[in-house]
Amino acid sequence: MAADFDIIVAGAGPAGMATAIALAGEGFATALVGEAGAPRDGRTVALLDGSVRFLTAIGVWERIAPDAAPMTHMRIVDATGSLFRPPPVSFSSREIGLDAFGHNVENVRLVAHLAEAAAARENLTLLPARVAGFAATEEAATVTLEDGRRIGARLAVGAEGRHSPLRRAAGIGTRTWAYPQTAVTAILAHARDHGGASTEFHTRAGPFTLVPLPGRVSSLVWVNRPQDAERLAALDDDSFARAVEEQAQSLLGAMRVAGPRGAVPLSGMSPTALTARRLALVGEAAHVFPPIGAQGLNLGLRDGAALHDAVVDARANGVDIGAARVLERFGRGRRVDTALRTNAIDLLNRTLLADMLPADLLRGAGLLTLGLIGPLRRAVMREGLTPGLNTPRQMRRPAREGAGAGGAEMVSPMPDQHRNHA
Template sequence: MTEEIYDIAIVGAGAVGISAALAFARDGYKTVLIGNLDARRDGRTVALLNGSVRFLEALDVWPSLAAEAAPLETMRIIDDTGSLFRPPPVAFTAHEIGLDAFGWNIENATLVEKLASAAKSYDGLTILPEQAAGFEAGDIAATVSLSSGETLTARLVVAADGRNSRLREITGIEVKTWAYPQSAVTAILAHERDHRETSTEFHTRYGPFTLVPLPGRRSSLVWVTSPENGKRLADLDDASLARAIEHQAKSLLGAMRIDGPRGLVPMSGLSVSRFQAPRMALVGEAAHVFPPIGAQGLNLGFRDVAALRDAVVDAHDNGLEPGADETLQQYQRGRDLDVRLRTAAVDGLNRTLLSGLIPADFLRGAGLLAISHIGPLRRAVMKEGVLPHVGAPRLMQGIAA
């Protein structure tokens, strides 16, 4: 395509990929984003936790998102497993840890649209609406082959091309995948009662049933259930599905109706043996996939980007270029423990719900009781869930420079 060398090439134009392009272009790196800037509405939303909101503020994107998002001021957990050790409902409020909200819930497609709009208007950011077909690392740069047959070179390539990452496959990074005996029904709902900025998660024997606020008397649904029940629910008409959701929610928000797109997603997980290869870093679902529990998925992807940005900036300060081995080793060290601990925590919680074994139920119930009644533990867990303070990337601490 051209003989010029980009500093950074990002492959994949989802929320994580676009945010990476904005973050590096903002810092003055010659950046190219490879992918189609489009978003399909499928009834899925994302709860942007406090650290992710700070990250989007640093990218100057948050003002365009705020009016489309609803604050999550209270997070309520209700055990609906029928367990002998069922704890009472637990509610966590953001003001306990000095925040107005744990985060903000927004439709995923709206988030991508606003990020794409910012990218299109950003000087110094090149956008190529193509697909990456190949990758080859070199001594001073990597070569990316495009679907058009053209090529480009970059000091560092960021693979943000999703769970089926072509670039990850080319580099030979080992992947572990697993499936759960679950599917997630997603939908946008309208309801007759105010949600009062409260996210409610029912722990059922088949997985969590979660209602998350949207602006107005609207909420998003993630109903994790068995594949058979998921298919049955997906086959219902809108009115019948709304009644089934109201029944499962114990009429907490009154009568409901479907007020947007619906989806059905098989539940699975993915982990990688390493987060980097020569001249390449993995971010987002190219690096990790797990069930939609605890709002960790996309937030973890944004944390990947912010951590990689820190590694690149630190390398520059030490006279190194973005794709240097030292840069990628710093990124590997920064992501390894964080991603693996959160993957294990989400996987462990999900499997205790599915097991039905008395010891697992006892441990889960005892844990919720301890968090509910021990103030310092309760606040520590809330802070860790919203943003880990040890090793948090600078853009997620409000440090914009």
């Protein structure tokens, strides 16, 4: 079958749309298969520095920026009730020479802006349909749509989420797991200014995180036991807001629900491979994380940026963009990054659930060490934002950036936590 496109991207979520926009921007005839849309459930995305750089490079950040709030500080508070309780620690983006660690934006607004950018991008054909099948030969990939149409390309990209039809059709297996937790999400207004600080309380049920949005508004991710999440979901808005204020130890003052609420059971997924014949996986087709540590979509955008580098370099060297060696290069780099993030998030979450003194000592000692040892803390912050290993070109910082000095603030216990740390 003759190729209709250079590349077909299946899946119109944020990772799929950003990948398609990036590839089309390089002149590849690209098809984006899927319908863009996101539920209004209070979920937001904390786009870290590397992701903002990628979105800037592909020409879409200026659309998103007005709806996003910068995160200039990240604060961690141990609220586990452990015998070994380190003091709260606040990390400043200025320590590593940045104005902000990243920006937080409501998921529904991010998707809308990406969809507008995709519609305006040259070389990008939008096909609002679902994928029904996939096949590949040595010469081309073929994607069958649910209406029976068949389109061909030199490379297919699976970005259709955790149940990716392309991944299944290619015979790539998965490992899945679940946590005894549910993430309650919401948008809340509050009396005090957040000062650009994202605050994460570590509790026995999981992290309770408030992330800044424009104005005196923050998004909430409250990881809880399923039965407690059900109880919270049943509360009216006023009662729910009071529960959030109490859990946050009145850090931001009185709370008011200012947007949608939702609840998401926590689970994870890892495929046995990230590539197959003429197929690459990105986003939640390639990895599923619980909403902890702002890794999910940021990792998906790194997938897209890394694939961009692989195919651009292949074209420059006269190599078929869907060749096995091109995909092997992409998959090799992404496997390392994905494994590191998966293990780190899983370890953090399970140490909170363990309620065992050795786990508490390990986690507490780690926080205390990061608070006291500046070079280690700054190295960890840089790695968390944009990993140094195989960083995609469009996510790299210029060498002059990230050279800041200074130390993390050791935040005094409540009630002095009510201070503005911006």
